[in-house]
Amino acid sequence: MRRRLGLSVRLKLTLSYAGLLMLAGIFLLVLVWVFLLRYVPDRMIGPDEWIQPGPSRLELWEAFAPRAAQGFAFLMVFGLVGGWILAGRMLAPLTRITRATRLAGTGSLSHRIEMEGRKDEFRELADAFDTMLARLEAHVAEQQRFAANVSHELRTPLAVTQTILDVARNDRDGDNDELVDRLHAVNSRAIDLTEALLLLSRADRRSFNREPVDLSLVAEEATETLLPLAEKRGLAIETSGEATPAVGSHALLLQLTTNLVHNAIVHNLPADGTVWVTTRRGPEFVELTVDNTGRDLTPQLVSTLAEPFQRGSQRIRTDHAGVGLGLAIVKSIAEAHDGTLTLAPRPEGGLHVSVRLPAAPTPAPRA
Incomplete structure (x- = not known):
């Protein structure tokens, strides 16, 4: 199936981490701004107990906005860089699993991930994949062994049949009743073997009601x-x-x-x-x-x-x-x-x- 190209999982996680950090930063900045508006006094007592007016909202904004923008920019850069690094470390086990899957797709079933470390979701996935590869390798080896045995078992009656037919062809004047009986027995054995193989295949496929x-x-x-x-x-x-x-x-x-x-x-x-x-x-x-x-x-x-x-x-x-x-x-x-x-x-x-x-x-x- 052909699929359109999209964003990588690492980039999606990076944007998610950065976006979450930005939302947290915006919340903190809004909280600080509300604090300034509520708790900065309208009047201030200066030297010699001289009462003078406090800073206006415009003055507070002019002093707060540049610092807030700098902090917001820092959070954005920190979120993108840190998220990219963190996502890479989190997805490193998935990269190993993907590499093992591609190797298995080429026919190499002997490869194992053997992920180290404590048990987590990635470790469970890697262990399950290793178990699947082991079963597949054993199944393929069993099928190859079975095919070789089938070839050997079928070759024997075919070779005997060929020998009997050669003898009958070279001795056309002789009594071939015994050869016909032997040929019938060999053919019956070949039929029994074929029917047994078909029954075995039917059971393996579970194709029955x-x-x-x-x-x-x-x-x-x-x-x-x-x-x-x-x-x-x-x-x-x-x-x-x-x-x-x-x-x-x-x-x-x-x-x-x-x-x-x-x-x-x-x-x-x-x-x-x-x-x-x-x-x-x-x-x-x-x-x-x-x-x-x-x-x-x-x-x-x-x-x-x-x-x-x-x-x-x-x-x-x-x-x-x-x-x-x-x-x-x-x-x-x-x-x-x-x-x-x-x-x-x-x-x-x-x-x-x-x-x-x-x-x-x-x-x-x-x-």
Whole structure:
């Protein structure tokens, strides 16, 4: 947006300081003039007790006016010079903030203001700006890392597809049914990855309608959908809890719950494992927890599981391992609903996952 040039803030402050000082000077001069008119006597007693008339108003004005003009001129000069210096000192922190903002505009997010001194409005503004720059730098680094991971994940199925097609082209007389099956599997994985990325982007943008959602019903729906997979792997799913009314997207919260239950099934014991799905309601939040049996996990490994494409090398890998975005999608959906995701290793082995969301407001009772 193009704007017309105007007075600088420093000049405006200088004129404000000088104007205020001038008004104070005018008030004092008027006060002195009123004092002279009221308290200078009309008659004066001279030597030898000779009574003589006092100075007239004209004489007082002729004596007072030049001194008043000199004092007024001094106040004007002092106000302009002093105001300019004082405004410069007051706006010096703002100059540093402006310089940091321009550096950030050029893409340099590593710069920090780090304003010293006691806490005041400028210090609070500088600290808030430093915090914003730190978050932006971390977000940009995360996006760059995510883009690199996406490129790597997409390059693998594309390279495999290219190899399969080259083999089929060079061996046109052979039986290509196996190659077609492999190509179908690779293509399905690429489609799953693309759909997961689209879902992750949708959650990050928070581009969804909010409606009342009961997490306990969503958990039942997700467990019923994944029950055949659990039975095929010899696992048991146990659900319990109470009604947990929240506000959000039913489709996204169903995807969140499905990802958690699927993750608990896939990364479980080879057989005779268990998945526990529980919902509960707190004073101001609702909570969904998913626990599963499995191998021992270290806190260091668990802390990386919600990052994109971090599947965990110590966890059980199967054909159902997914594309490495399951918990990343869960975290993104939870944050889009102003909630939190907590991961912790279970002492008996396996993983404990907790999702907390704000509870739906209780409707006011009808009168």
